[in-house]
Amino acid sequence: MKSFVALVAREVRLAWTGGGLWLPVVFYLAVATLFPFVTGPDKALLARTGGGILWIAALLATLLPIERLILPDRQSGVLDQLAVRGWSDELVATAKIAGQIVAFALPLLLATVVGAALIGLPEAQLGTLLIGLAMALPALSGLSVMIAALTAGLNGASALGGLLLVPITIPLLIFGAGTLAEDPGNAMQLLAATSLAITALSPFAAGAALRAGRI
Amino acid sequence: MSPRQASLPSLNLDNVAVMRGNRMVLRDLSVAARSGDIIWIRGANGCGKSTFLRLVAGLLAVTSGAIHAEGRIALADENLALDANVTLEAALRFWADMDGASADARDAALTDMDLQDLAHIPVRFLSTGQRKRASIARVLTSQADIWLMDEPYNGLDSASCARLDQAMLAHTASGGIVLVAAHQPPSINVAHSLLLDKQGAAT
Numbered sequence: 001m002k003s004f005v006a007l008v009a010r011e012v013r014l015a016w017t018g019g020g021l022w023l024p025v026v027f028y029l030a031v032a033t034l035f036p037f038v039t040g041p042d043k044a045l046l047a048r049t050g051g052g053i054l055w056i057a058a059l060l061a062t063l064l065p066i067e068r069l070i071l072p073d074r075q076s077g078v079l080d081q082l083a084v085r086g087w088s089d090e091l092v093a094t095a096k097i098a099g100q101i102v103a104f105a106l107p108l109l110l111a112t113v114v115g116a117a118l119i120g121l122p123e124a125q126l127g128t129l130l131i132g133l134a135m136a137l138p139a140l141s142g143l144s145v146m147i148a149a150l151t152a153g154l155n156g157a158s159a160l161g162g163l164l165l166v167p168i169t170i171p172l173l174i175f176g177a178g179t180l181a182e183d184p185g186n187a188m189q190l191l192a193a194t195s196l197a198i199t200a201l202s203p204f205a206a207g208a209a210l211r212a213g214r215i
Numbered sequence: 216m217s218p219r220q221a222s223l224p225s226l227n228l229d230n231v232a233v234m235r236g237n238r239m240v241l242r243d244l245s246v247a248a249r250s251g252d253i254i255w256i257r258g259a260n261g262c263g264k265s266t267f268l269r270l271v272a273g274l275l276a277v278t279s280g281a282i283h284a285e286g287r288i289a290l291a292d293e294n295l296a297l298d299a300n301v302t303l304e305a306a307l308r309f310w311a312d313m314d315g316a317s318a319d320a321r322d323a324a325l326t327d328m329d330l331q332d333l334a335h336i337p338v339r340f341l342s343t344g345q346r347k348r349a350s351i352a353r354v355l356t357s358q359a360d361i362w363l364m365d366e367p368y369n370g371l372d373s374a375s376c377a378r379l380d381q382a383m384l385a386h387t388a389s390g391g392i393v394l395v396a397a398h399q400p401p402s403i404n405v406a407h408s409l410l411l412d413k414q415g416a417a418t
Contacts, residue, residue: 002312002315003312003313003315006309006312006313007313010298010309014298017300075294076294076295076296076297076298076299077292077293077294077295077296078296080269080272080274080290080292080294080296081290081296081310082313083272083273083274084272084273084274084288084289084290085313085314214274214275215235
């Protein structure tokens with residue numbers, strides 16, 4: 001357990017010292033800022049669509065750290081050293097996902113408060129948006145680690161990562177946007193179920209990809 | 216030097232073969248290493264020395280045959296596996312925590328490899344030889360029973376080579392096992408050597 005915590009802490013440290021703290025946050029807020037330039041400063045329209053835009057921005061921000069999640073550790077031999085010490089690839093993936101939740105998901109949730117203010121989202125919707133994102137961000141963290149493991153070392157890994165991520169996140173996006181409607185109850189339950197399934201499965205998919213990538 | 220488990224470390228490979236792609240890279244390998252052995256693995260470039268060590272480390276699966284290792288394993292290969300942006304001491308501390316090794320063990324490893332003056336320098340500033348010494352220090356810190364050293368002499372000056380020999384001797388004297396893949400014969404007594412031919416078979 002102590003070594004698991006040490007690995008998670010290392011993930012967080014590497015993320016925050018490598019630009020992983022502010023880069024996704026700034027990107028996320030930049031998308032939120034750009035949006036009113038396209039739609040015009042119509043307050044009613046922004047209030048109606050702003051939540052959905054923040055969902056898309058969060059999804060795109062997920063792509064940013066993909067290149068540094070797995071590849072550097074494979075190249076430097078860290079993954080090999082963990083395997084020699086008897087770590088299963090699934091456990092390594094779980095630690096990396098946990099690290100992503102702390103290093104990426106939490107700052108993004110905090111930034112959502114700022115983003116919602118920039119767009120002028122009604123306060124009543126902010127709570128729903130935060131709950132929805134809080135449920136989906138672990139799944140997005142899991143997906144980013146899984147896709148990083150799948151594409152590590154391939155040519156054009158980041159473009160390929162985008163192609164892989166978009167279709168898998170469609171259910172999250174549909175239910176996530178659904179929670180912003182008048183009655184969020186059903187959509188919220190479906191979002192929770194989808195997010196839980198993706199979060200729970202991603203360590204196994206990422207672990208299998210790590211194993212397959214070992215030469 | 217290091218706390219031993221109740222049973223002595225041992226390593227047995229029984230008629231092991233490894234296929235990678237469609238090619239047989241190692242075959243007909245049988246090795247028996249007992250506590251206190253230093254085994255020199257030699258052979259031409261590309262004959263499978265590194266593959267052999269990765270196999271023993273558990274990073275590759277055998278195609279046929281069986282491997283049985285008793286004791287913890289540490290591997291020093293061409294990859295440093297130390298975080299480039301932190302100090303050498305902090306990078307070693309990460310693996311020491313993983314192995315449950317004490318701060319004393321880490322300091323002793325740094326001293327053994329003459330790295331104590333470099334402890335507060337970020338890993339990315341280390342030279343080739345210093346990086347090699349750092350990876351050996353990582354193995355020393357781990358206090359593992361079986362050391363797998365892939366070309367450990369590469370890039371080391373003669374004083375560092377002597378320090379490495381000293382560390383390997385001390386390790387085997389306290390009951391450990393060392394497998395060292397190298398082109399030059401180690402200057403210390405080896406229990407036996409394993410020569411791999413071009414087809415990856417032991418001769």
